[in-house]
Amino acid sequence: xxxxxxxxxxxxxxxxxxxxxxxxxxxxxxxxxxxxxxxxxxxxxxxxxxxxxxxxxxxxxxxxxxxxxxxxxxxxxxxxxxxxxxxxxxxxxxxxxxxxxxxxxxxxxxxxxxxxxxxxxxxxxxxxxxxxxxx
Amino acid sequence: xxxxxxxxxxxxxxxxxxxxxxxxxxxxxxxxxxxxxxxxxxxxxxxxxxxxxxxxxxxxxxxxxxxxxxxxxxxxxxxxxxxxxxxxxxxxxxxxxxxxxxxxxxxxxxxxxxxxxxxxxxxxxxxxxxxxxxx
DNA sequence: CTACATGCAAATGCTTTGCAACCTA
DNA sequence: TAGGTTGCAAAGCATTTGCATGTAG
Numbered sequence: 001x002x003x004x005x006x007x008x009x010x011x012x013x014x015x016x017x018x019x020x021x022x023x024x025x026x027x028x029x030x031x032x033x034x035x036x037x038x039x040x041x042x043x044x045x046x047x048x049x050x051x052x053x054x055x056x057x058x059x060x061x062x063x064x065x066x067x068x069x070x071x072x073x074x075x076x077x078x079x080x081x082x083x084x085x086x087x088x089x090x091x092x093x094x095x096x097x098x099x100x101x102x103x104x105x106x107x108x109x110x111x112x113x114x115x116x117x118x119x120x121x122x123x124x125x126x127x128x129x130x131x132x133x134x135x
Numbered sequence: 136x137x138x139x140x141x142x143x144x145x146x147x148x149x150x151x152x153x154x155x156x157x158x159x160x161x162x163x164x165x166x167x168x169x170x171x172x173x174x175x176x177x178x179x180x181x182x183x184x185x186x187x188x189x190x191x192x193x194x195x196x197x198x199x200x201x202x203x204x205x206x207x208x209x210x211x212x213x214x215x216x217x218x219x220x221x222x223x224x225x226x227x228x229x230x231x232x233x234x235x236x237x238x239x240x241x242x243x244x245x246x247x248x249x250x251x252x253x254x255x256x257x258x259x260x261x262x263x264x265x266x267x268x269x270x
Numbered sequence: 271c272t273a274c275a276t277g278c279a280a281a282t283g284c285t286t287t288g289c290a291a292c293c294t295a
Numbered sequence: 296t297a298g299g300t301t302g303c304a305a306a307g308c309a310t311t312t313g314c315a316t317g318t319a320g
Binding site for chain 2: 065083085092094096102103105112113114116117119121123124125126129
């Protein structure tokens, strides 16, 4: 798990990182693949997966631990929360400050050694909220 | 999505529910399958998946939205949080009261219509914590 | 009876991996 | 040149689904 390899700067990595930084949509690997392919038509989805993994191990990006099925990636490596649309899975940042006290509150009550926490809000984005009222 | 069918009480459903209620390990579908098969050797994994889905729609059990890969199920349908071991994926209840105020705090700051939230702690269970110190 | 449920197997969807060819330092 | 990286295809794993058969109400 620990990084010991000498990672190289490849065209593929550069483009993935650049494109990810342009997006604030918290894309999945496949969505990143679609965008990156416009610059590197021969890149494979496997390479995208591998590089997203490497970049997150290097702390260049953040792998999001959201409850939905697929993994998502975020160029913002600072601790922050998200809100996900139950209907279309759009993911936005949740404008709420990190709850740093939480882990301390739990500390004395659990046998686990606490490492961190994830907080995720579930809701309906404006578009889906509109659609729902038409049903 | 809404329940309109007339659900029947089948042997399979009864056993799945009974066995799940005996466990406080928040098992995955496959783990439930293994246990239930001791009573109903011919049950299929597909049936287990289908019934866990039905039971959670009926509110008899809770489908856990955890960040790990696989879905987990909980007989406790009350709102509560969990703590997951990063190493072995053991899931315990987190002894901390629901943060009811959270969604109100976000209410005015987001364009989303908020439905709920998930809070999950990440940590090391005692066993894995012990193992880790030996490495 | 009849609509719902089951078992089985095949299919799906996301992600990972083996491998030979190919680069980067 | 050596060791990391890529593209490709195949494999992996959790979950879902089609269908003929079975069964609860």
